[in-house]
Amino acid sequence: MYGAFEGIVGELAKVVGAPFTAFPSAMMKYGGAGVSGWGTLCGCLNGAAAAINLLYEPAKANPIINELFGWYGVTALPDYKPKAPKFANIPTSVANSQLCHVSVTNWCDTSKFKATSPERADRCAWLTASTVKYTVDLLNKQSAGSFAATFKSPAAVTGCLSCHGKGGVSETVHANNATTCTSCHAEVLTGKHPIPLK
Numbered sequence: 001m002y003g004a005f006e007g008i009v010g011e012l013a014k015v016v017g018a019p020f021t022a023f024p025s026a027m028m029k030y031g032g033a034g035v036s037g038w039g040t041l042c043g044c045l046n047g048a049a050a051a052i053n054l055l056y057e058p059a060k061a062n063p064i065i066n067e068l069f070g071w072y073g074v075t076a077l078p079d080y081k082p083k084a085p086k087f088a089n090i091p092t093s094v095a096n097s098q099l100c101h102v103s104v105t106n107w108c109d110t111s112k113f114k115a116t117s118p119e120r121a122d123r124c125a126w127l128t129a130s131t132v133k134y135t136v137d138l139l140n141k142q143s144a145g146s147f148a149a150t151f152k153s154p155a156a157v158t159g160c161l162s163c164h165g166k167g168g169v170s171e172t173v174h175a176n177n178a179t180t181c182t183s184c185h186a187e188v189l190t191g192k193h194p195i196p197l198k
Contacts, residue, residue: 001031004045004047006028007047008132042098064142069151072098077095079092091110093111095107
């Protein structure tokens with residue numbers, strides 16, 4: 001979280017100066033590893049969203065955050081490689097979630113590295129750089145007046161939300177969007193869902 005936030009707001013502090021020079025970016029360190037190691041929201045998304053919200057009011061910030069979160073969930077990442085990497089190759093994976101523990105687990109399953117490996121640590125650093133770059137691209141488009149939201153939840157997700165979302169017969173999910181439901185809700189895949197699904 002700190003790396004993503006500082007990657008955006010730290011650059012603004014250097015280029016623009018005040019008020020960004022006065023922001024205590026170190027406070028964002030709590031968001032590491034999905035908030036103090038809890039594996040919840042991926043820290044780079046949390047930090048990038050905080051930076052977006054610092055720059056824009058919610059009416060403009062929320063569509064940018066939605067686009068960022070959608071991209072993160074469906075894109076093979078990291079798509080960044082440093083000039084002098086510690087490891088020649090860090091495999092990519094699709095997170096299928098915005099949660100730290102799901103993202104890391106999917107990467108570990110793909111790469112065959114352990115979550116405690118130095119390769120995984122580098123993967124998360126590269127992932128943070130990927131996220132900062134994409135966020136800055138979105139912010140630059142917003143600033144230029146050319147930002148247009150393109151992410152839409154897949155049909156499978158909108159199908160789930162038609163029952164489980166606001167106004168559904170089983171209104172048990174408090175979410176507007178997702179990249180997939182099945183990364184966490186295996187009952188849909190195993191046929192144990194109480195209503196037969198196509």
